Amino acid sequence: MELLTFVTAGSVDDGKSTLIGRLLHDTGSIPDDQIEAVARSSARMGFDETNLALLTDGLRAEREQGITIDVAHRYFSTPRRSFIIADAPGHEQYTRNMVCGASVSDLGLLLVDARTGLTEQTRRHAFLLSLLGVPHLLVAVNKMDLVGHSRETFEEVAAEVSEFMTRMRVPDLTFIPISALNGDNVVSPSERMDWYGGGTVLHHLETVHIRSDRNLVDARFPVQYVLRPRSDEHHDYRAYAGQVAGGVFRPGDEVMVLPSGMTSAVASVDGPDGPLEQAFAPMSVALRLTDDLDVSRGDLICRPGNRPEPLQDIDAMICWMDGSRVAPRAKLRLKHTGRDVRAQLSEIVYRVDVNTLHRAEAGSLGANDIARVRLRTAQPIMCDDYARNRTTGSFILIDPDTKRTVAGGMVNPSRR
Amino acid sequence: MPAHDLQISHLEVLESQAVHVIRETAGTLGRPALLFSGGKDSTVLAHLARRAFWPAPVPFPAVHVDTGHNFPEVIEFRDAFLGRLGMRLITVSLPDMIRDGRLTEPPGAVGRNRLQAGALLQAVEEHGFDALLGGARRDEEKARAKERVFSLRDEFGQWEPRDQRPELWSNYNTALVEGHSLRVFPLSNWTEADVWSYIERHDVELPPLYYAHDRKVFARDGMFFADNPFVPPGDGEEPRRMRVRFRTVGDMLSTGAIESAATTPAEVLREMAESRLSERGATRADDRFSEAAMEERKREGYF
Numbered sequence: 001m002e003l004l005t006f007v008t009a010g011s012v013d014d015g016k017s018t019l020i021g022r023l024l025h026d027t028g029s030i031p032d033d034q035i036e037a038v039a040r041s042s043a044r045m046g047f048d049e050t051n052l053a054l055l056t057d058g059l060r061a062e063r064e065q066g067i068t069i070d071v072a073h074r075y076f077s078t079p080r081r082s083f084i085i086a087d088a089p090g091h092e093q094y095t096r097n098m099v100c101g102a103s104v105s106d107l108g109l110l111l112v113d114a115r116t117g118l119t120e121q122t123r124r125h126a127f128l129l130s131l132l133g134v135p136h137l138l139v140a141v142n143k144m145d146l147v148g149h150s151r152e153t154f155e156e157v158a159a160e161v162s163e164f165m166t167r168m169r170v171p172d173l174t175f176i177p178i179s180a181l182n183g184d185n186v187v188s189p190s191e192r193m194d195w196y197g198g199g200t201v202l203h204h205l206e207t208v209h210i211r212s213d214r215n216l217v218d219a220r221f222p223v224q225y226v227l228r229p230r231s232d233e234h235h236d237y238r239a240y241a242g243q244v245a246g247g248v249f250r251p252g253d254e255v256m257v258l259p260s261g262m263t264s265a266v267a268s269v270d271g272p273d274g275p276l277e278q279a280f281a282p283m284s285v286a287l288r289l290t291d292d293l294d295v296s297r298g299d300l301i302c303r304p305g306n307r308p309e310p311l312q313d314i315d316a317m318i319c320w321m322d323g324s325r326v327a328p329r330a331k332l333r334l335k336h337t338g339r340d341v342r343a344q345l346s347e348i349v350y351r352v353d354v355n356t357l358h359r360a361e362a363g364s365l366g367a368n369d370i371a372r373v374r375l376r377t378a379q380p381i382m383c384d385d386y387a388r389n390r391t392t393g394s395f396i397l398i399d400p401d402t403k404r405t406v407a408g409g410m411v412n413p414s415r416r
Numbered sequence: 417m418p419a420h421d422l423q424i425s426h427l428e429v430l431e432s433q434a435v436h437v438i439r440e441t442a443g444t445l446g447r448p449a450l451l452f453s454g455g456k457d458s459t460v461l462a463h464l465a466r467r468a469f470w471p472a473p474v475p476f477p478a479v480h481v482d483t484g485h486n487f488p489e490v491i492e493f494r495d496a497f498l499g500r501l502g503m504r505l506i507t508v509s510l511p512d513m514i515r516d517g518r519l520t521e522p523p524g525a526v527g528r529n530r531l532q533a534g535a536l537l538q539a540v541e542e543h544g545f546d547a548l549l550g551g552a553r554r555d556e557e558k559a560r561a562k563e564r565v566f567s568l569r570d571e572f573g574q575w576e577p578r579d580q581r582p583e584l585w586s587n588y589n590t591a592l593v594e595g596h597s598l599r600v601f602p603l604s605n606w607t608e609a610d611v612w613s614y615i616e617r618h619d620v621e622l623p624p625l626y627y628a629h630d631r632k633v634f635a636r637d638g639m640f641f642a643d644n645p646f647v648p649p650g651d652g653e654e655p656r657r658m659r660v661r662f663r664t665v666g667d668m669l670s671t672g673a674i675e676s677a678a679t680t681p682a683e684v685l686r687e688m689a690e691s692r693l694s695e696r697g698a699t700r701a702d703d704r705f706s707e708a709a710m711e712e713r714k715r716e717g718y719f
Contacts (some may be wrong), residue, residue: 001425001426002423002425002426002429003426003429003430031691031692031693032692032693070562070577070580072554072561072562073554073561073562073605074555074561075554075605075607077609081426082426082607082610084605089697096582097582099582099584100583100584102584103584103585104584104585104586197503211422211423214422216422224436224439224440224443225439225442225443225469227469227471227472228472229471229472229473230472230530231471231472231473233471233572234471234472237471237472241469242439242469243435243436243586248422251490261616271466272466272467272470278422278701280422282424282429282432282433283424283432284427284431284432284433284435284436284439284468286673297443300698321582333591335587335589336587336652338443380693390585391585391586394584394585394587395587396584396587396589398589398591402593403589403591403592403596404581404589405581405582405583405584405589408582408584408585408587
């Protein structure tokens with residue numbers, strides 16, 4: 001069985017909670033005690049029927065208690081796939097949460113209200129999904145029951161969103177007309193929209209092709225931990241543990257260790273049950289090399305003929321996530337794979353207005369700002385362009401004093 | 417090599433992610449420890465830790481917060497299992513701490529789970545732990561659904577849901593200011609079914625409580641409590657012998673059993689697929705205190 005992680009997006013009123021509740025409910029993923037609790041809450045709040053939106057809300061209770069709404073993770077599975085939902089709140093002040101959810105997702109599920117079409121918020125979310133390189137975008141045109149299940153309305157909304165998407169990088173775009181409230185085209189096909197010949201939301205989630213999304217070409221192995229048992233049985237054992245970030249590693253492969261540039265070959269690829277024939281993303285394994293090199297956490301193992309350029313001047317798009325403001329010359333720490341280096345913000349090239357997508361000059365950045373910047377690091381980092389590899393092409397920025405995570409960044413974003 | 421061969425199952429993806437998190441903890445923090453209760457989640461976690469560092473030993477100890485109300489089978493299992501993994505065990509004993517006045521037991525409480533927070537914090541201080549790995553899962557409870565994989569705690573052990581660190585990609589910030597510590601949850605993205613599937617696949621040993629056995633129990637609040645020295649049955653709560661198993665293993669005072677005939681992981685999985693009750697809703701009295709029981713305890717420093 002495969003795992004698919006998706007992030008939900010769309011404005012608060014577009015029916016996101018109802019859709020998630022509907023997906024969970026109609027796939028039989030909600031235990032009775034939880035359904036009963038929701039039914040009780042619904043009655044207490046004066047709803048005639050069980051309000052499925054309440055299923056996902058702890059969120060709502062949290063709002064009552066004045067706690068900031070945050071990414072919640074929910075889980076369900078069908079015989080075909082296991083799903084992780086990164087349920088990100090819609091509001092602009094939570095842009096950073098959308099960014100977090102999108103960073104780990106295979107697919108973005110964007111809700112659009114059939115009555116209003118593309119709104120500022122939809123634009124912003126589509127932009128963030130594209131910026132974070134989410135490979136698949138599913139646009140669910142919701143509230144079809146409120147527009148008479150009209151094919152024309154659906155097609156108008158779809159055309160409007162498609163037109164907007166041509167301005168950004170979205171490799172795979174699908175539209176489905178739904179009513180989350182009534183469950184039309186969510187898990188079961190709708191009888192009220194027989195003009196729609198496509199699959200349901202669940203069918204799309206179950207079948208969208210994600211195997212080609214990983215980079216299986218450029219071999220990348222960030223060293224996370226060095227294994228040295230020093231036991232009698234494994235006296236001379238020395239292996240480099242990590243999670244493959246790209247490509248395939250097999251015994252006999254010639255490899256190069258960066259930043260030193262020393263070369264060797266893979267002696268064995270070790271899993272916990274013994275040697276493996278190969279390892280590829282996202283497997284966590286250990287590599288043994290044929291030569292006794294000095295390799296440590298933060299190094300990168302790749303191929304001599306296919307290696308990232310060690311960089312100290314980095315062109316990146318960042319999302320500033322902290323309440324503090326940041327201006328050029330700020331001192332930061334940059335964590336890239338297992339490498340943690342000092343860095344300085346050299347330049348803010350421009351800030352992106354996430355609502356209009358316009359570029360603006362900016363002397364400083366604040367919470368939820370997205371900006372193109374240049375960073376200078378104290379030691380080189382071995383990174384790829386984000387579009388080629390989401391692991392080696394990304395980094396986080398940490399405030400050296402407070403240790404807070406202040407930003408997430410993507411290296412050499414190709415557009416915007 | 418055709419691309420379809422380069423595929424691992426969802427359970428292997430979850431394992432790889434968990435191993436990454438465990439190694440990241442060991443690779444970046446000075447004094448981590450693994451919280452071990454003998455329950456299925458922490459047992460799977462310890463098993464994963466063994467695999468993460470194989471053939472080298474696990475580079476951190478296990479910590480068991482002993483409420484004094486444990487099932488004897490769990491204590492026996494704990495010692496044997498950790499011994500086989502070669503992990504050092506540190507026991508934090510609530511009875512000892514109550515006896516010497518480091519903890520005060522509130523009157524009339526159900527179980528001592530609520531006291532565990534205080535005991536844990538004292539242990540953190542005493543041993544200087546900067547990170548505690550735990551087997552908590554986000555699917556357990558709605559407050560957990562929002563928790564980070566690396567979850568920051570302040571000098572009072574408090575979780576602040578308003579101010580969590582953003583988590584992007586699998587790039588985790590483990591940097592700490594003086595006095596702060598981390599709770600690390602490698603099984604965040606696992607569900608109860610994933611844990612059982614993993615137990616089945618890897619033949620992970622568990623305390624026998626998890627499988628159907630005959631035991632004297634009495635019914636209370638729709639749960640079956642083990643007849644035990646700490647909870648006297650009330651009026652009309654006549655203990656009787658039943659075939660039961662436990663879905664979670666906590667304190668004897670707050671953990672209920674369910675009727676079951678499942679004696680293997682596969683049978684447990686089948687039974688779960690048919691069950692219409694959530695794990696905590698069915699058998700954990702301590703989460704029934706209030707709507708936000710778990711969240712409140714987490715704010716106090718509980719896992």
